[in-house]
Amino acid sequence: MHAMQYEATLPADYDMDIVRARVARLGHLLDDWEGLGLKAYLLRERGVHGSPVNQYAPFYLWRTMEGMNSFLWGGGFQRLSDDFGRPAVRQWTGLAYEEGVDADAPARVAVRSSVPVPQGAVLSEAVGDAVREAGRLAAGDGAVCAAAAVDTARWELVHFSLWADVPAEAVGEVFEVLHLSAPQRRSLPRGRQW
Incomplete structure (x- = not known):
């Protein structure tokens, strides 16, 4: 499993309904993308759930590298770059994936949190945590799914979770889920990835 996200930060007065309409029009294009576990079409709106910015920030869990590369180099990503400019694409190596206790509920909210892996930390303990x-996130009320991944260039752990509603103890950035493409979500390997 491989995690990926990019963020298109938009002006403070940007009409976010333009992004909503774009996703409503184009979101289905990845509903059957080979190698894609899931893509959550995410939006943060300035002033909502504490967001300081307007942002379109899709998050992906790839089942295969071929699927991810096909998206990045085969035209899917080009469409976004043409519309919003080419953003930096963050990538993380997958550590764990779990279906949530409400796995069949519609995902309406996503939460992303990240923490550094401190210098001198025992790596097996940090990734085990x-x-x-x-x-723990997947076991929470309203959890649809949860994943953990690591960026070894920055030594940063990321937790990503989807929810039926805003969780009571949301730690991190909260996003609205506009659409969920999940063609191979059920095929993502569960639990620890090594």
Whole structure:
């Protein structure tokens, strides 16, 4: 499993209904993308859930590298770059994936949090904690799914979770889910990824 996200930060007065309409028009194009576990079409709106910015920030969990590369180099990503400019694409190596206790509920909210892996930390303990946190998130009321991943260039752990509604203890950035493409979500490997 491989995690990926990019963020298109938009002007403070940008009409976010333009993004909503774009996703309503084009979101279905990845509903059957080979190699894609899931893509959550995410939006943060300035002043909502504490967001300081307007932002379109899709998050992906890829089942295969071929699927991800096909998207990045085969035209899917080009459409976004043409519309919003080419953003930096963050990538993380997957550590864990869990289906949530409400896995069949519609995902309406996403939460992303990240923490650095401190210098001198025992790596097996740090990633073990991240795996356990993914399991804890997935067990929360309203959890649709949860994942943990690591960026070894920045030594940063990321937790990503989808929810039926804003969780009571949302720690991190809260996003509205505009659409969920999940063609191979059920095929994502569960639990620890090594």
